Amino acid sequence: MIVLGCNGFTRVAEFFADNFGAVGRDKHYLMGHDAGAALLIDGELVAAVEEERLNREKKTTDFPIDSVRWCLDHAGLELSDVDLFAFPWRWDTEVVGQVLADISAAPMDPLAQRQLLTGIRQLAAEVVGPEAMLADFAERTGFTPDPSKVVFVPHHFAHAMTGWYLAGMRDSAFLVSDGRAERFSALMGEIRGGRISVFDGSTIGSENSIGILFSAITRFLGFVPNNDEYKVMGLSGYAAPPVPNPFLEDLVELHAGGRYSFRRPLETDNPHGLDPVFEQYFGPFEETLEYQARVAAAAQEMLTVVTNHQLVALEAATDLNHLLFEGGVALNCLNNTPLFEGSRFEDMAVSFGASDTGIVIGAAAHAWANHPDNAGRELTPSYVTPYLGPEYDDAAIEQALRAFGDRVGWTRLGDDEIVDQVSKLLTEKVVIGWFEGRLEHGPRALGHRSILANPKFADIKDVINTRVKHREPFRPFAPLVLEPDAPRVFEMGRKTRSPYMTFVFPVRPEFRDVIPGATHVDGTSRVQTITDAGTPRLAALLRRFTALTDVPCLINTSFNVAGEPIVCTPADALRTFLGTEIDYVVLGNYLVTKAEPAK
Incomplete structure (x- = not known):
């Protein structure tokens, strides 16, 4: 069974700008941000990518045409091969009626109330209702799905199923909390065998x-x-x-x-x-x-x-x-x-897709797990990695390098040579862009599109914030650490791992002077634990770096500058490299430097 999850609307940003003044700083205040697509084949998540990484518009709300195309191309499929199309919103007649009833019952200025009621009706009819979404899909892709193959998944159900699928599909209690879905902002309940039960009395x-x-x-x-x-x-x-x-x-x-x-x-x-x-x-x-x-x-x-x-x-x-x-x-x-x-x-x-970046995965998982063909079947989980997006081979990297002409110099090294040379560079106060393999999914850079640095330098935070990321000086940075070493460096409590930077732990007192660049002002760190199985080359790099320095962590932050998405392509990485004070960039097996300016 082939399931395509899809989130994004061609006109939602325009609609909210015209009807609610959601522009500029408030552009993403309302629904529709984090557009993207995901592809499940027989229950295996084979591809997922956020539209922002491809169209280069941070937190884009647009229909994810590039994401849909990439997911299908990656699997060698056409839209006609898809068995189910899953959308992580359900604005059907019943839901719209409930939302309108909520607004009608709210204590509001009568004029504002009438305007809001009119706006919601228009929103459903023109942008987010089932017919509007299918029309948008057909217009942007040139393909009209069979309505019997379309599943509209309630937004919070998509969130819950994202967590269930990515955590190994085990029976779990869940709490979903965000800004708002169709009607609610928080749900609690259980997932057993892929079926959701909501504790209605706790809904917000x-x-x-x-x-x-x-x-x-x-x-x-x-x-x-x-x-x-x-x-x-x-x-x-x-x-x-x-x-x-x-x-x-x-x-x-x-x-x-x-x-x-x-x-x-x-x-x-x-x-x-x-x-x-x-x-x-x-x-x-x-x-x-x-x-x-x-x-x-x-x-x-x-x-x-x-x-x-x-x-x-x-x-x-x-x-x-x-x-x-x-x-x-x-x-x-x-x-x-x-x-x-x-x-x-x-x-x-807490999954790597906890925000709306992940709901394309959850919508697809919900449609698959609850399909009649799976009724009564025991669903077998597969290993899920966050590295689900595009990757680029040597030919693509060399093409990008040549396109930048004499602005960069590069050397191709073997796997062991890359690890050895970069670990030695990181013993100094340098900032290195690290680009390898498939692009990670979600809002955190998890080691495939990352900026790395040595946390022993207390002022490395200032270097990265001001000279590289172009952002506020108070912003902290996350350390990555080998999973077996994490309890030695951080007070992990009952947690044994934090692979997606979704937990914060106190730095043990004896390590605060060892990794001051990765220790926040309150003595904590947002930790990413890594393993040889999950990120073998990054783990080898950290192990070699630790052997050279006795520092058990590296700073890991996203490979981008403020206001831009995380880099996707080698060309994205090189543009960011040349536009900042990053010292080196690693593109796969290529160590890249900036060319010396002509004298």
Whole structure:
């Protein structure tokens, strides 16, 4: 069975700009970001890629025409070969009616209410409804799917199934929390045998979305909502949360069954709606580290309290011992570690596709697992890697190198020579672009499109932030560490691995002076554990580097600059290399340097 997952809309950005003023900083505040495609063949995930990596538009909402084409080309297939088309949204007549009823019942200005009702009807009819989505698909691909082969998966079901599939398809309890889906912002329940059961009493409506609230705070602090929440997470380490915390004292109310609400419900169509409340709590906005950190610390504590409240209710409602946490809120890795450590669950998985980047995988997995052909069958998991996108052979790399003419020099080395030479270069204060194999999926660079550096230099963070990434100086960097070494360097608690940078751990005191460049101001690190099986050459590089330096980690950050997607092609990598102060770049087996300027 061949299943194609597909997320993205040709007109959604235009619609929200025209009807809700969602432009500029607020462009991604609403739905549709992180377009992409994924392909399952007989239950095996063979390809997945985000459209932004191909069209080079960060967090694009556009229909994923390039992603669809690449996934099919990679597998040698045509659209006519696909058995099921899975979309991670279900805006059918029933759902639209429920959304309209929610808006009609909300305490709102009558004029604003009528405008919102009209806008939602138009949105469904013109952009996200089943007929509109199929028309968009046909127009962009030239292929009209048989309606009997099309599955519209509720957005939060797609999130839950992403976690289930990527965690090995074991029966699990789940918490999904994000900005908003069709109607809700959070679901809890169980997945058994690929079938989802929702604990309806714990469902959270979008008007009380902790994800949207956190995004509104992100915007208030001067950042891009639905994109820069990790900046707020990083800022929170520079301050203690205020006592009392106004978010918890004056805004959030906790209720039985894991429910919560806001004393002032969100205007989900207005990202500026709570700005006056934030200024009431913290005073007029100031673009200073002290002010921003104080707000960020309060927001981070609020998020932890609310999600822990949900998790306590989930523990009481299920007898399953494995937890999946998915949705955009699950990318707040500073929150994830205390959630798990304070729970009774034996393990907690947060996938590399926890945000909307992964819902194409979850939609495809849901359509496959719940197809009548699989009824009553035991579904056998296959090994899943995050390295699911395009890769480039020597010929493609050399073609790109020649295209840059005399601006670069390069040497082709053997596998062992690359590892040996790069490990020696990394003993110094250098920054190296590392490009190998298939592109990773999801928002984190996981070692195939990465920037590497030596964390023993305390000021390497400043070098990378200012001279390479062109971003704020307060931003921390993640260390990658061999999985067996991780408990020696970090206080891992009950976790034994963190392969996707989705958990934060304290750095053990004896290593804080060893890896200061990868230790945040609060003494923690967002850790990526690696293995020989998962990333053999990167593991060999780290092992050789450690033998030379006694430093057990390397800094790993995404191979891009602020505002741009992670690089995909060799040409992308070379443009970034030449436009920054990266010292060297490794393209497969090619060690590349910048040519000396002519005298």
